[in-house]
Amino acid sequence: MTALLSVKDLQVTFDTHRGPVHAVRGVSFDLGRERLGIVGESGSGKSQTGRALLRLSAGNGRITADRMEFDGIDLMKASERDMRKIRGARISMIMQDPRYSLNPVVKVGDQITEAFLIHSKATKREARERAMEMLATVQIREPEKVYEMYPHQVSGGMGQRVMIAMMLIPNPDIIIADEPTSALDVTVQMQVLALLDDMVRDRGMGLILISHDLNLVASFCDRVLVMYAGQVMEVIEAGNLHDAQHPYTKGLLSCVPELQHPQDMLPVLKRDANWLTPLGDAND
């Protein structure tokens, strides 16, 4: 498998008035044309990892890495101008909640058209046609009608489809989806995942799915990185989730109530101070 994206020893540090906060500590992975999951609790650094790949960390954040390479481009050395050509066009990001990530005063169709025009020299009419096609691709039944709607007029699931259409229209190589379905109902969640699944299969994209839901991610992805306190605790082939070795992964799995395995009290995750010590090169 040739890697689309190769990351080695990624560190993200935020300077705060109380001193530096190490959000991501030495994350390394390669991404091919596959579905990679990044799972962890809140504050584990999973979203910061995703953002750092596009150099979208907040202003007080510092990113360092031994290597962060995408298709022969060194993302650490690329100029801001080059990064703008990569963001959206070649690596794009789907955020958690469509209600907050769509522009509330622009028709959803025009937002998709805009996403296309920024990265191409097409005319407005062509862009509009492409946007209609894209709406159909993400299984929106009446594209003409939905095109004219404002974000507050569409449901959560439809809003997320619009977001996906917007991110897919420049035909990127990699999609980073940060909790793309957490705000959605379970059935809609599965339908949105099926859509992302199709995109990876049909267009040969690489997908990074960031989520707190280990069981869900493992059932969807090929491989899962389990993060804790900014470090990768364990990398698991998704099919072997229940052979997970790390006590943190096991703890996360066992504390979820399961319909088929009733138990009186749930096991509680016992955190080990050792999980905080730097792993060094152990996760290569």
Add this chain to the structure above:
Amino acid sequence: MQMIEVQNLNVTFGRGRNELRAVRDVSFHIAKGESFGLVGESGSGKSTVLRAISRLTRDWTGTIKVNGAELSYRRDKATARRMQMVFQDPYGSLHPRHTINDILMEPLEIHRMDRREERVLKALDEVGLEVGLRFRYPYQISGGQRQRIAIARALILEPEIMLLDEPTSALDVSVQAEILNLLKRLQRDRGLTYLMVSHNLAVVAHMCGRVAVMNRGRFAEELTTDQLRSATPSEDYTRQLLSASGRYDRDTAKSFVSFE
């Protein structure tokens, strides 16, 4: 003995063209010490049922009885003390400029209860929080600790009924396990009656003996947790909800239909 009895509850928001029937002809009863769950997707009306019972909305018709006594639209103190609510978002439901102590003292002052100091310390202890947190502000503690404070605030009035509106959906699974264990233990120790709303079938099944599945304001089906577990629901809607819970399966996801 029935602790909560709801007969033909209807909740309608808006008038004329904008009329929205959020809850339609819902009836159920919960015995003393029992846990009853309401599950459904967003907009199914599950939280609205709780809001009607706690009279946070006035737009309802039907009969709601608590411990045999019929409730009116007016929120009376006696029922409020008996029946307390824990909300979904521990970030939004605690006053940001009040210390934990203020938050726990307020209900005691409203209900003119005695031994306030002692009750605050006891409430903190019961939800497993250090006394040292007493004079902190909500932003200084974690999400799980905040939800414990919300539970302590509800418990401090020694209620008989707890209305739980998605009490763990804003929390990490590890913290969720701690809160669910806490709620179970409290129920046992005090013989509390729970009415719990959640979109998560596994969480509701873990906590409750009986469950009602809601769809578009109606009860699609009422079933025991065992029936839910053995996947023998009679309604297609429930079956679809079950198959969407937990794990992704491409073919299953493609087969979903929408229920009107």
